[in-house]
Amino acid sequence: MSAGGTAARRWRKPPLIRNPFLRYGIFLAAAVYVYWALSTLPFDWERIQEGLPRAARIFQGAFPPSFERSNLLIKGFVESVQIAIIATIFGLIISVPVAFMAARNLAPMPVYLLGRAIVIVARSFHPVIVAILFVKAVGFGPLAGILTLTVYSLGFVAKLLAERIEEIDWGQVEAVRATGAGYFTTLLYAVFPQIMPRQIGLGIYQLDSNLRASAVVGIVGAGGIGATLMNAFGRYDYDFALAITMVIIAVILVSEAVSGRIRKKIW
């Protein structure tokens, strides 16, 4: 069945970016950027070359991991767990009112802006930076860690809870209001049941997150197993450091698995 006379038609896949100038322009810009970035970044090549033999020495020193000072390890770990728990509880409690403030459909404009601003400030800084500031304000130790992770939890939970509040089924609220219920009763019967599963899920996720983060904020003095790790590194006790790291990884894995299970059940 020849359709006589169809001339040969060329075909190429249409490129992602139509304009050839734009396309090659972007490639060129990317190449220039990479070159510039790599050249302005200061690499201390001499020191780097010492790296591989150093790495070998460190790994030799690190094996086998030493659990001799396990009481220190356990103490640090327990403190991290406590920090995580307390920070999660306080964080969850504070984030409920803040989330309501930051929800466009429930809060008047000035309150909404304030709520959003709180959330943005809480999220902009890496928890380590926040930890340093708290350490300077209230001193070393788990107190700084708790305050840091409360702020960290607030930034995460309040934001997501506010988004959930903005997505609630307004029909349910109307229905309850139509029965003549007051403001807080309406909240209780129409809004809370819609956001509670999310809040619990977020709480469990945040507990897991805080557990990981508490290992890290300890590095700058905010208590927990991070401080233990930092000490070990500082004293070149690499075998102890490896032991600590292994415990941290194990705890994170267990916590992630448990939190995943519980969240699935609640959903």
Add this chain to the structure above:
Amino acid sequence: MVSRAAAPPAHREWHRYTPGQRLIRFLSYLLVVAVAVWAIGDVDIIWPWFFDAPNAMADLFGRMVPPDFSRMDAIVAALLQTLNIATIATVFAVLLSLPVAYIAAQNTTPNRACLWLGRFILVSSRSVNTLIWALLFVAIFGPGVLAGILAITFRSIGFLGKLIGEAIEEIDRKPVEAIEATGASRGKVILYAIVPQVVPTFFAVSILRWDINLRESTVLGLVGAGGIGLLLQGAIDTFQWQTVAAILLAIIALVLVGEAVSGWLRRKVI
């Protein structure tokens, strides 16, 4: 046939939860309260200090205003360095995470050994925090940006690999079936049926990780791995709180710009 003079309805109980459920809920509450009480009671802090904390913070905040922008050029240079570390490390991580995601996805992995290897790589990468990776690389390669780039790369591989692997596992199998039916080899099936389905997630996840890495790179300097963290640590150690304020504002600016750029990119590409 309902008789008019019917007796009043029998007294029936209603409970929101079955007894079994109530028991579980009660025990859960009990557990949570017990854990909270233990944690609060046992933790090694002086509770009056906790309630004094707002004052301490206000005091610190007072020392930071007004921010001192005199060292702006050093700050901007450090900011650029932070940006570069984050970008280059993200690019490396994106490239390296693709093969790992491929072998960690149940429907594309060649065999069980590869599956476990892939999962192991992803899990270890994700469980070790960026800063801890940074500590390790500073110990190996010395302080500097290489340690920072490696730390961010290593941490990002786990994040990217997990999400891309999940995207691979969730693809629609029907086009795969169709392309297999044409007699195409495995590589071509992946190319035509799997890759196009994974591309949106790939871009979304890469852009997201770049945004996160921007934030992570700001603190690398605190352990000596490059970026603006070094400047920040220096200012804090010498109690130059107003300079600290300036640096913090610069960091907020970087993070906000990063969020704007990543939001724009996401709209354009996806």
Add this chain to the structure above:
Amino acid sequence: MLTITNLVKRYGSDEPVLRGLNLTVPGRNVVSVIGASGAGKSTLLRCINRLVEPTSGEIELNGVKLTSLRGNELRQARRRIGMIFQGFNLVDRLTVMENVLSGRLGYVSFMRAALRRFPQDDIDRAFQLMERVGIAHYANKRADELSGGERQRVGVVRALMQGPEILLADEPTASLDPKTSEQIMSLLRSLSEELSLPVLINIHNVAEAKTYTDRIVGMRFGRIIFDGPPDSLDDEAMEKIYGGTPAEERSAPLPEGRPSRVAAS
């Protein structure tokens, strides 16, 4: 010519889905397979190109035994069998042209496929076929921008691009509206004549099967219980094929007067 001998397919230790099928499909014939859901129609088709592995039996296409092939040989055999699907099974994010050209993936090298540099002959053939079915102007549109009927036509062209010796169609019109459905059936019929191609179609619209196909095969519970021209498909035969569907037969009637329990949640 396709010859199926004593084909059996069993999943685990369950009842076999296909129980010793025997079927011969000569060239230039449009054969439809009808039957209730669960009769095994889809499994039959997929056993031919080994998307489903037969448990036992022989399938032979133009002299080549398909059931024992592996690896490269299996892929080469699949090239010669074109398949179109109920859900169209296109790669939604790729263009129509790429979907059509993917029919040639069994013939081109990996590099060519990756760079989308297909031989000019393939491109000519693609345009020719697309014009034949009326979708050439969509060549650079994303596949998911097309309507159902158009997408199925893309599927047909993809299958034809393989230069197949037989065409398998698994409920190709089930997802289409009646008018489009007839267009596709009519298309399959014409293509069978133009290209001297045997076509095997799974279908549940018996009216269309009667109108557009030369021969009807009726299946039930994994067996072929009817095989003949459309005219001889009378009510009695229909009753044997469709009467009292398996679902009805399997479920026992609920006892009278027992209210179902609703748990408080």
